[in-house]
Amino acid sequence: MKETIKLGKYLFIICAVAGATLAATNYFTTKKIASQKLEAENDALKEVLPAAFCFEEKNNFPKNGFDEKNNIVGYVLKVIAAGYSGEISALVGLDRNFRVTGVKILSQNETPGLGSKISEKNFLSQFIGKFSEKVLLKKDGGEIDGITSATISSRAITDAIRKNIDEFKKTVK
Template sequence: MKDIAKLGMYLLIVCSVSGISLAVTNHFTAPRIASEMERRKNEAMSDVLPAASKFVKSKTHEKVFEGFNYAGARVGYVFETLASGYSSDIEILFAIDNEYIVTGVKVLSQSETPGLGSKVSGDEFLKQFKGKSREKIMLKKAGGDIDAVTSATISSKAVTEAVRSRIYEFQKDTK
């Protein structure tokens, strides 16, 4: 019995020391980690909605941020959406202005085929979305204005559809 008590005691001491050192490390790193996340998020949103300087989470819609300029006027909306790609979920961040015209699209994460579907993260594909309204946001093969990435129709379609349907839903909701 005394044996087990000794073993337990020893483990307890080791765990306590461990717990304390982790709490200390966490205390010092947590603020940095939190502010870095905040910064990255704001940077990404500024990228897709350059006219805005401040972003506020929408109180009426989920996964939507409203962008405001210095004067306090709302200049557009930023959306986080997920597309079902060829081999992965594609995390997309995009923005529209008050007239529902796309101001920018950014891919936050994806695991599509490297060299093919992965090119949907690239500027060449994404810059096509800028300045277009919902009706034009379809692949050229379907009558729209977006050129798919060569040999990566599925990935391209996934992103295009995700953006378009999101705008459609939002437009329906707010008109």
């Protein structure tokens, strides 16, 4: 019985030290992690709307992009699409005329080597300079080359971008 109590005390001490260590680590790293996350988000925003000097400081989308004189130069939308293997999340930059200035895939779970190619520059660069009417796969009458053997993924992100731009235009005009 005494041996069990003794082991229980040791186990309690070990758990308390481990818990305190985890709590301290969390306390000292939370600000740094938040700072790095904000920096990564700002980099992504600048990537899709390069003309912007700074962005609206709010936690949700769409976000306005501003030049050095605080004039709106464009907008950034967050787009969610249902891909072949799961959700696809992306940022889309638009100029003031609603022309695409950039697309960045934030997350996707598409098939490696096939649908995952939607994250590659040669696919995403096709959207730049396009108005929403042209953001369709070529086989659907648009100007975007789909990825061979990944039509569902290509169509999912393309359609989501077009629909989100069209919906956003209604709110701005």
